[in-house]
Amino acid sequence: MPTKPLSVRYEDDLRLFASRWRQAGTALLVLAVLVYPLRASSLWLTLGTEILVFVVGAVGLMILTGFTGQISLGHAAFIGIGGYTAAILGGEFGIPFWLVIPAAGLLSAAVGLAVGPFALRLRGLYLAIVTLGLVFLVAHVLRSFPEWTGGLSGISVPMLWWFDGPVVSAAQTEILGTPLSAAIQKFYIFLVLAVIAVLFATNLRRSHTGRAMAAVRDRDVAAAVMGVDVARTKYVAFGVSSFLAGVAGAMFGWEAQFLTIDATVNLIISIEFIAIIVIGGIGTVVGAVLGAVAFVVLGQLADALLGELPLLSELSSAQRRTSFQAILVAIFLIVEPFGLYGIWLRIKFYFMAWPFRY
Amino acid sequence: MQTFLQLLFSGLALGSIYALVALGFVVIYRSSQVFNFAHGEFVMLGAFLMISLVRGGVWWIVALLITMVVTGAVGMGVERSVLRPMIGRPVFVTVIVTIFVGALMRVAINLIWGGTERGMPTPWDNTGVMEILGARVLFNSVAAIVATAVVLIGFYLLFQRSRIGVGMRATASDQEVALGLGIPVGRVFGFSWFLAGSLAALAGVFLGMFPRIVDGNIWLIALVAFPAVLIGGLESPLGAVIGGFALGVVQLLAQGYVNPLLGTFGNNFHQVFPYVVMIGFLMFKPYGLFGTHEVERV
Numbered sequence: 303m304p305t306k307p308l309s310v311r312y313e314d315d316l317r318l319f320a321s322r323w324r325q326a327g328t329a330l331l332v333l334a335v336l337v338y339p340l341r342a343s344s345l346w347l348t349l350g351t352e353i354l355v356f357v358v359g360a361v362g363l364m365i366l367t368g369f370t371g372q373i374s375l376g377h378a379a380f381i382g383i384g385g386y387t388a389a390i391l392g393g394e395f396g397i398p399f400w401l402v403i404p405a406a407g408l409l410s411a412a413v414g415l416a417v418g419p420f421a422l423r424l425r426g427l428y429l430a431i432v433t434l435g436l437v438f439l440v441a442h443v444l445r446s447f448p449e450w451t452g453g454l455s456g457i458s459v460p461m462l463w464w465f466d467g468p469v470v471s472a473a474q475t476e477i478l479g480t481p482l483s484a485a486i487q488k489f490y491i492f493l494v495l496a497v498i499a500v501l502f503a504t505n506l507r508r509s510h511t512g513r514a515m516a517a518v519r520d521r522d523v524a525a526a527v528m529g530v531d532v533a534r535t536k537y538v539a540f541g542v543s544s545f546l547a548g549v550a551g552a553m554f555g556w557e558a559q560f561l562t563i564d565a566t567v568n569l570i571i572s573i574e575f576i577a578i579i580v581i582g583g584i585g586t587v588v589g590a591v592l593g594a595v596a597f598v599v600l601g602q603l604a605d606a607l608l609g610e611l612p613l614l615s616e617l618s619s620a621q622r623r624t625s626f627q628a629i630l631v632a633i634f635l636i637v638e639p640f641g642l643y644g645i646w647l648r649i650k651f652y653f654m655a656w657p658f659r660y
Numbered sequence: 661m662q663t664f665l666q667l668l669f670s671g672l673a674l675g676s677i678y679a680l681v682a683l684g685f686v687v688i689y690r691s692s693q694v695f696n697f698a699h700g701e702f703v704m705l706g707a708f709l710m711i712s713l714v715r716g717g718v719w720w721i722v723a724l725l726i727t728m729v730v731t732g733a734v735g736m737g738v739e740r741s742v743l744r745p746m747i748g749r750p751v752f753v754t755v756i757v758t759i760f761v762g763a764l765m766r767v768a769i770n771l772i773w774g775g776t777e778r779g780m781p782t783p784w785d786n787t788g789v790m791e792i793l794g795a796r797v798l799f800n801s802v803a804a805i806v807a808t809a810v811v812l813i814g815f816y817l818l819f820q821r822s823r824i825g826v827g828m829r830a831t832a833s834d835q836e837v838a839l840g841l842g843i844p845v846g847r848v849f850g851f852s853w854f855l856a857g858s859l860a861a862l863a864g865v866f867l868g869m870f871p872r873i874v875d876g877n878i879w880l881i882a883l884v885a886f887p888a889v890l891i892g893g894l895e896s897p898l899g900a901v902i903g904g905f906a907l908g909v910v911q912l913l914a915q916g917y918v919n920p921l922l923g924t925f926g927n928n929f930h931q932v933f934p935y936v937v938m939i940g941f942l943m944f945k946p947y948g949l950f951g952t953h954e955v956e957r958v
Contacts, residue, residue: 373752373755419943420939420943423942423946424946426752427755428894428942428947430752430755431886431890431938432939434883434886435886435887435932435936435939438883438931438932439932439936442928442929442932443925445927445928446925446927447924523956523957573756573759573760573763576756576759577756577760580756624763624764625763625767627760627763628761628763628764629760629764631756631757631760632742632757632760632761635749635753635757636745639749639753
């Protein structure tokens with residue numbers, strides 16, 4: 303059984319993939335994910351793209367709630383800001399996607415930083431409700447400018463390669479005999495974004511700021527006494543988290559291709575992200591990824607399976623999904639508070655100690 | 661002046677409903693440190709149940725009592741089955757659990773009743789109006805205000821004079837000490853949820869009356885009532901009542917006087933105005949009017 307090699311130098315501790323086995327595993331995973339869109343059916347390709355969107359958003363919420371311990375019900379507000387930025391910049395001004403991404407993120411981060419002062423004064427439930435208020439406010443602002451946002455009828459979100467250029471479209475190139483369709487291109491673009499987000503969060507957690515975040519989460523007064531700049535840490539957490547949420551919002555828009563205010567900026571979306579990080583395991587980056595995968599895949603399965611049951615087939619697909627999520631999250635919170643990551647750790651330790659129980 | 665009075669009375673009627681909802685939050689939060697995001701679904705359950713009972717031929721006031729008791733019992737059931745195992749976990753965790761309990765209840769209610777709109781029957785003339793100081797006020801509004809006043813007085817007496825009320829206050833102040841003194845803390849939890857549930861049902865009944873209707877979105881009232889709870893302070897029943905009435909009045913006055921000032925931005929601005937007020941208010945008083953200030957220790 304491979305064990306983590308003894309760290310004798312600082313460089314060993316700094317390495318992202320500590321052991322050979324880790325490196326091999328990561329390489330395999332990367333290969334699998336790269337081949338996935340070429341072999342997947344169109345349904346599973348869509349699900350894969352959805353997962354990547356949720357990964358970026360969940361990593362954002364994980365930094366805020368999981369690392370820094372600030373409860374936010376306002377994630378949907380930032381998703382909405384990002385999505386509508388993408389829609390307006392792409393649709394009205396013909397800005398290509400690689401410029402939209404930073405724009406969506408920065409605009410969303412600016413709003414997130416505006417919440418900062420409240421996070422310094424309030425905590426716990428009070429903060430949660432204020433962030434919930436942010437969702438309502440953003441929805442109201444979006445509804446108030448129908449000439450830009452399309453109002454209640456919604457707005458389409460084009461994803462452009464170049465200024466006023468073509469929508470990301472079927473290119474002539476083929477990889478492994480599969481033509482590189484628009485959906486596949488989207489998957490790869492999103493994959494790059496998701497990988498950047500995950501690596502960023504992983505490294506952030508190991509940095510000075512990341513440790514400050516953990517200190518603030520565990521007890522902010524104690525952190526302040528030890529010299530952690532609590533205000534700065536909370537601002538960074540809100541800024542980074544809402545930046546990622548804004549990017550995820552733009553991705554969400556491109557994936558859905560059409561946004562309506564009521565379906566994007568509402569409490570349900572915020573709660574879905576909370577469900578993801580709870581299912582995955584709060585406080586870890588892996589948790590955000592596992593949670594997103596489990597959320598999308600299980601949601602799809604629930605939709606398909608529960609539809610067969612007599613009483614439940616009368617529910618709409620969204621209702622079925624909601625009830626499934628609800629039960630799943632309740633079970634996780636009661637039985638396995640550390641989520642899928644906790645389960646993974648237990649399995650790992652069991653085999654590391656095998657054949658002994660302890 | 662007449663417009664002002666008109667808005668004031670409608671605001672008080674709406675505010676009395678907010679006060680009932682907010683009081684439910686506070687009762688639960690004080691006794692069991694759970695912030696119940698499923699509260700709106702209790703309101704919804706109460707409203708739908710009441711309509712079915714009255715249409716089924718039950719005498720109105722009896723139907724009201726049955727509705728309150730049944731909804732309260734559902735509240736007790738939720739507490740016993742889902743939230744009792746959560747004792748001692750962070751507030752955040754219970755918040756998430758109640759959000760999802762609420763989602764499940766909503767699905768269940770939709771399954772039983774369907775989401776179609778329906779009007780709330782009343783024993784008096786549904787659209788009847790009376791004149792007070794020159795302002796035309798609906799019978800429904802007067803009934804809501806009177807019923808809330810009666811319930812609040814009953815509540816005050818219950819808290820101050822009854823055995824279980826004293827037990828609830830003791831539990832709110834310190835659970836372990838209360839347990840040590842022989843107060844059945846578990847039963848206090850259950851009773852608090854029962855009370856909150858029946859308050860929510862009552863609020864649902866009055867919320868569904870003309871000019872409003874009962875539909876699948878009636879649970880959103882709970883989200884709108886949050887500012888009342890926070891402005892009053894999470895731990896204070898008095899604060900919840902004051903916050904509730906203030907919220908109702910402010911909301912309707914904003915609808916009358918602030919919305920027109922803002923042009924297109926003012927469309928439905930009154931719906932988010934309570935949140936704007938709350939956010940501003942919390943900047944200066946982070947624990948609301950009467951909330952307990954947390955003592956920070958390392």
